[in-house]
Amino acid sequence: MSKPVLFAACVAAAALANSGAHAACDKMDKVTAAWLPIMQTTAYYVAIEQKLFEKACIELDSNKMESPNQIIDALIAERADFGPPGAAAGIAMIAESKFPGKLRVFGLQGGGVAVGRINDGLIVKPDSPIKAFADLRGKTLGHVPGIQWRTISRHMVRSAGLDPDKDVKLVDLAVAMQVPAVVGGTVDATLSLEPVGSIAVASGKAIRAMTNPVAAVIADPFYSGASVMTTRFLKERPDVAKRVVAVIDEATDLVNADFAKYKAVLPTYTPMKADQLELVAQPYLRGFKDLNDNDIKSYQALVDIFIKEGVMAGPLNVRDKLLTKIDLGN
Template structure:
């Protein structure tokens, strides 16, 4: 059953544009918003919102900071350098930071993968002739994954679930997004646990393949969400109308993608550095906006947080229901 807590509809949010135009901003009357992002498929709502002019239409001008390391996005939010973590912000790291700095974040969307309907998020990538078919084949091997505690923890958990010891049997190597396929091809690592679009590109390129599709969905939760859309509580409290408009714009873009992924995925060429042929093969992700979130989504996010607890990375129990954005959070303070 879906939550009853709602922000105003997209139509109502659009009506805020005129009011926002009169707020403090730049010379064009646009409200400035700072946002950090990672060049992955999960971040598509941001790309579509930018390309379709949805932010400007809603009276916003977004200043973007691109990162290759998921930790850096959450660090920039915690430090107050940016106000919004775009879709694809590391969901696990967000909760780790919240545990360390209570009251810092609220999330309003989730991104990942699912098996039914198939929405690909993660994959074990190898060279085409590798004997590795799954995590259970990684004994004595090296596996690359995104830098930072989130994917290191997820990778070690998947290794453990496959019956191996992540400390003794497998070497986990941090690699930036752009290094995953080259590192496999060059033999620097035996495999990578990669986020889309890396898996789709590897499956299409000669010499590499997806050895295992959606392993996190198999071993942790289905659907599985490694990405989240995040606001800082300072941003929410200081500019609730602007925060509400950011959420509405990204919800609108999420809906557009879910309704016509093929029609919108060309944006990946610019933002995820793919060529036209690669864009054609990219798999559709599982994208959930604020108005979509339901109990299944929240349980799946909780499963990821529980992995961090089980792996000894998170020092206390956290309930994700305490950190989901509500309509009350976005009300204008009198």
């Protein structure tokens, strides 16, 4: 068979396969997602690029948000059905404490010292005298906008022996603005989620003074991200919700098995540039099927900090807020 004929045959076969895949769907179920452009969301990016949602007969309405609060607000207001990996784990539980029964968590994302995965870093200029949170007296610290990272930042400052109301000025900074703010001197340091630390190191204009500082203080591993869905979505469209969980779990397995391959999607969805990929840190991703008692214990430690810092009422048992196999009809 000549090359042109062989090529035409391959194209025809691919078209037939694709038409068969779509024909297997009686209909495409529309699902709305709200996400943040950070490393913890990598499995979601891969699910999109690998067309896993389409294969699961899901038409995705994908909405990028600028802050963690916006994701949870969209879920509580039922403008979104789910927050993919990287939705705010702490804010989700603050919302649950105010509106009980609205959300279910079906995955956790973060990093840790023991697992060798970077979640966050204290970012400073290369010549900065700041080596730890104790060095922030009289300084300005930027963080991801919203109550979650404001609370975590306050706790980190307090744990270093400083008063977050008197000794340090805390500033909300959008993810894309954090490295420029450090380099330009708008802030003295940032407590940043990946890929900000990797971008900082790759630029040569900033460094990580500390790697995974939050895991060292709150819990190791530390989970600041979560996969979250509304209970309304779960109750009204359980079959679709089950497919969403399966898609995210499949994508999570792909990323965990071969991050070197799948990190190529990051420049499309995050501030990371293609020439910075070599230095990017792999996130620690836990799918629904993999969650265990240690993960839940770590998540509880974060929630307990929010209660301790007075931003939510307690007690709250995170185990009661997790999606279960029974919820999915398994």
